[in-house]
Amino acid sequence: MFGGTFNPIHLGHLHGAEEIREAFGLHRVIFIPAAHPPHKTIRDVIDPGHRLEMVRLATSANPYFFTSDIEIKRTGKSYSIDTLRHFREKEKGSLFFILGRDAFVEIETWKEFGHLFSLCSFIVITRPGSRQVPSGTELPASLSLDFRYHPRTGEWTHTSGHTLSFKEIGYLDISSTRIRELIRKRKSIRYLVPPEVETYIERHELYRNPY
Numbered sequence: 001m002f003g004g005t006f007n008p009i010h011l012g013h014l015h016g017a018e019e020i021r022e023a024f025g026l027h028r029v030i031f032i033p034a035a036h037p038p039h040k041t042i043r044d045v046i047d048p049g050h051r052l053e054m055v056r057l058a059t060s061a062n063p064y065f066f067t068s069d070i071e072i073k074r075t076g077k078s079y080s081i082d083t084l085r086h087f088r089e090k091e092k093g094s095l096f097f098i099l100g101r102d103a104f105v106e107i108e109t110w111k112e113f114g115h116l117f118s119l120c121s122f123i124v125i126t127r128p129g130s131r132q133v134p135s136g137t138e139l140p141a142s143l144s145l146d147f148r149y150h151p152r153t154g155e156w157t158h159t160s161g162h163t164l165s166f167k168e169i170g171y172l173d174i175s176s177t178r179i180r181e182l183i184r185k186r187k188s189i190r191y192l193v194p195p196e197v198e199t200y201i202e203r204h205e206l207y208r209n210p211y
Contacts, residue, residue: 001087001120002098003032003071003080005176006051007044008201009058010193012174014065016125019169020098021064024123029098030087031055032068034078038111046206048072057196079111084119095120101127101166108140117146118160127171183207 002017009031017029033055035048045051052072059065070086071078080097087095097120104124107113116122139147139156147156147164156164179189184207189198201207 001030001032001068001083001095003034003078003083004099005037005045006031006033006055007046007176008051008179008193008197008206009055010174010176010179010197011191012172014058014062014194015172016169017065017098018062020123020125020167023167023169024096024165026064026096027093028064028066030066030068031059032071032083035072035074036077038077038079050200050204050206054197054200057200058194060196081110081112081116081119084116088119096123097121098123098125100125108142114142114146117143117158117162117164119162121162122164124164124166126166126168128168180207184209 002013004013006013013031017031020026021029033048033051037045049072052067052069056067059067071083074082084095084097097116099122101124104122107116110116146159149156154166158164174192179192182189182192183201189201193201
């Protein structure tokens with residue numbers, strides 16, 4: 001499960017998801033656009049229907065990539081705990097939740113964050129050269145008692161048996177913020193997003209006006 005605002009989805013998202021899929025032997029990656037991200041102001045985020053369609057377009061060519069509208073259909077803010085519970089009830093196999101390191105460092109601000117790790121394993125994407133989490137000293141204090149660190153593998157094991165992994169991937173210097181800024185300046189976003197997404201943005205004249 002790969003959740004995010006995807007405002008818009010770009011090649012960095014896709015590249016990272018593919019690296020994680022291969023590294024962990026995942027059978028599929030489900031992209032889950034958030035309708036109302038709790039940590040973002042709504043005015044900075046375009047209509048969820050547009051973001052969902054761009055994710056569908058971006059992932060359609062990869063047989064391992066899928067898109068879920070579970071958070072867009074749900075009313076209110078998009079809390080990960082609700083999404084994980086949904087998939088935990090629906091799926092019988094092993095579940096992994098993929099997120100970036102920037103999001104992980106704010107995990108204590110997430111709704112019912114202490115229960116997240118009892119529902120599935122977590123994979124935290126890190127960038128080359130970034131400071132990793134090497135030995136158990138950098139987990140939030142409120143979580144450290146629930147995890148055991150394994151120096152040989154670099155993984156953590158939760159009391160539920162689920163794991164927490166930090167995986168460095170090849171980094172593409174692309175961000176949704178940069179893409180939106182380029183569009184507002186009427187500059188090209190070619191090679192930053194899939195061609196289908198670029199065409200969709202142009203057709204619907206998305207991100208042209210400042211928030």
